[in-house]
Amino acid sequence: xxxQARGGTRWKRFAVVMVPSVGAAAAxxxxxxxxxxxxxxxxxxxxxxVEAGEMKGENFVQYGSxxxxxxxxxxxxxxxxxxxxxxxxxxxxxxxxxxxxxxxSMKLRAGQGPNESDKVDAGNLYIDADVLNANAxxxxxxxxxxxxxxxKGPGPGKGDHYVPGSFAQQADKVTFRDAKQRAWATTAGTxxxxxxxxxxxxxxxxxxxxxxxxKVDD
Numbered sequence: 518x519x520x521q522a523r524g525g526t527r528w529k530r531f532a533v534v535m536v537p538s539v540g541a542a543a544a545x546x547x548x549x550x551x552x553x554x555x556x557x558x559x560x561x562x563x564x565x566x567v568e569a570g571e572m573k574g575e576n577f578v579q580y581g582s583x584x585x586x587x588x589x590x591x592x593x594x595x596x597x598x599x600x601x602x603x604x605x606x607x608x609x610x611x612x613x614x615x616x617x618x619x620x621x622s623m624k625l626r627a628g629q630g631p632n633e634s635d636k637v638d639a640g641n642l643y644i645d646a647d648v649l650n651a652n653a654x655x656x657x658x659x660x661x662x663x664x665x666x667x668x669k670g671p672g673p674g675k676g677d678h679y680v681p682g683s684f685a686q687q688a689d690k691v692t693f694r695d696a697k698q699r700a701w702a703t704t705a706g707t708x709x710x711x712x713x714x715x716x717x718x719x720x721x722x723x724x725x726x727x728x729x730x731x732k733v734d735d
Contacts, residue, residue, distance in 0.1 A: 562586045563612060567644065567698040568724040570605030573690070574598035574642075577655070578670020580685040584645050584701040593645040593701055598691070599671040603637040604628045606710075607724035608703075622722035627710040634711070641671050641706035644698065648730050651696035658688040697725055 576599030583590040611622040628637035659669070664685035716722075 564699055565610035566724045567700050568607040569603050569696045572603045572693045574601040576670050577688040577691040578667045580664045593647050596644045597671050598642045601639045601642050606637045609724045611721050619719055620721055623717045624722050625715045627713045638709040639705045643704045645702040646698040646700040648699040651693040654692045655688040656690040660686045
């Protein structure tokens with residue numbers, strides 16, 4: 518799956534959602550006075566769930582962005598990883614189908630094997646989420662670096678437009694455990710799904726209960 522192009526506009530203030538369990542990252546949740554990155558990335562009008570038992574990544578970067586659809590702009594946090602290994606990956610989406618007046622759900626699972634070779638392998642991975650819950654560990658983290666000078670990460674997604682010097686953070690390595698995310702988009706240069714299983718069912722068939730997601734102000 519190829520990374521998609523992103524174009525952009527500017528916001529004067531932007532509140533970035535960060536991993537609640539990491540005290541050092543709490544500063545990222547504050548509004549950015551100078552003007553945060555606001556990329557215009559075209560997405561569908563449907564959010565989806567991403568869950569991972571563990572995601573280990575190298576060359577991590579995170580910055581604020583805007584995903585666009587016909588309803589307008591949606592503020593997100595983009596997590597970028599040059600390389601990631603993911604175990605127990607689940608992605609799900611439920612769509613209300615008016616013609617039959619029912620929900621239809623698609624669920625995808627991969628990376629459930631016990632060995633390292635069974636994990637999902639991704640390169641130049643970007644996840645655009647507006648809510649993220651996880652336990653996280655960072656190695657050599659820098660908070661408050663300019664997005665155009667964050668050499669530890671893979672850099673902004675292809676085609677990104679950003680305010681020079683706007684807020685980002687980076688780390689050599691990151692590990693997310695028990696991660697639950699509500700996302701608008703996922704893009705990757707390479708995405709190898711080991712042990713892929715997918716099904717479509719009537720009704721709600723999601724990776725987790727949406728009530729399990731906690732926002733920063735909850």
